[in-house]
Structures are given as structure tokens and as C-alpha cells.
Amino acid sequence: MVDIYPTKCNLCNGKVAYISNDMIYGRKYGSGYCYYCTSCGAYVGTHKPWPKKAMGILADEEMRVWKKKCHNLFDPLWQGKGTGKKRGQLYHKLAVCMGIPVDQCHFGYFDLANLKKAYEILMAWN
Numbered sequence: 001m002v003d004i005y006p007t008k009c010n011l012c013n014g015k016v017a018y019i020s021n022d023m024i025y026g027r028k029y030g031s032g033y034c035y036y037c038t039s040c041g042a043y044v045g046t047h048k049p050w051p052k053k054a055m056g057i058l059a060d061e062e063m064r065v066w067k068k069k070c071h072n073l074f075d076p077l078w079q080g081k082g083t084g085k086k087r088g089q090l091y092h093k094l095a096v097c098m099g100i101p102v103d104q105c106h107f108g109y110f111d112l113a114n115l116k117k118a119y120e121i122l123m124a125w126n
């Protein structure tokens with residue numbers, strides 16, 4: 001399971017600090033906070049209404065690139081198509097393809113290997 005209150009980095013086991021995210025973005029963004037690894041610099045944002053809850057696992061630059069590539073394929077499949085129902089259905093379909101429970105099927109929860117796997121699956125849908 002994903003630890004949404006991380007204290008240890010999922011990439012390097014380093015110490016994770018809860019910091020104001022203007023230290024990363026140069027200004028406060030979203031919830032205003034993030035979890036940041038003091039060893040390798042990986043980080044993850046938090047939810048705006050619940051600024052202590054991480055959106056997923058800590059990600060490094062490479063993971064952020066792959067996450068973006070996945071969203072670029074995934075989001076147009078549901079964006080502008082009415083309700084959030086379509087989005088839910090797509091996450092469900094992706095979870096089945098990945099062989100994981102749907103409640104763990106979020107790009108923010110995927111490690112590098114899973115991001116690449118999701119990308120391959122999404123490529124086949126497009």
C-alpha cells in the first residue's frame with residue numbers, strides 16, 4: 001500500500017521532510033505543501049483539501065516525465081466527455097489491464113516500472 005504520510009523515501013530510503021512547496025516551485029502551488037526527500041530530492045505533492053495527505057509516492061525527474069506521458073495519453077480519453085464517470089471507467093479498465101486493484105490505480109501511485117507498463121497499455125488504446 002502507498003504510505004500517504006511518508007517519512008522514508010520510497011526511492012532511496014532517505015529521510016522525508018514535509019515542506020512548503022515554494023521551495024520547489026518558487027511559489028506556493030496547489031495545497032502549498034509537499035513531501036520532499038532530503039537525500040535524493042524526489043518529492044510528491046499533497047491534496048489541496050488535505051494538505052497532509054500525499055498524492056502518491058515520491059517521484060524523481062524520470063518518474064515525473066513518464067507520469068506526464070501517461071497523462072497525455074490517458075486524459076484526452078475522458079476530458080470533455082461529460083461526467084467523471086468516464087474517467088472512473090477508464091481507471092477501472094487500466095486497473096484490470098495492469099492486474100491491480102482499482103483503488104491503487106493512480107499514476108501517482110506507480111513506480112517507474114509500473115508507469116512504463118501503463119504507458120505501453122495506453123499506447124495500445126490510442
Ligand SMILES: [Zn+2]
Pocket residue numbers: 009010011012013014037038039040041042
Ligand atoms: Zn530519496
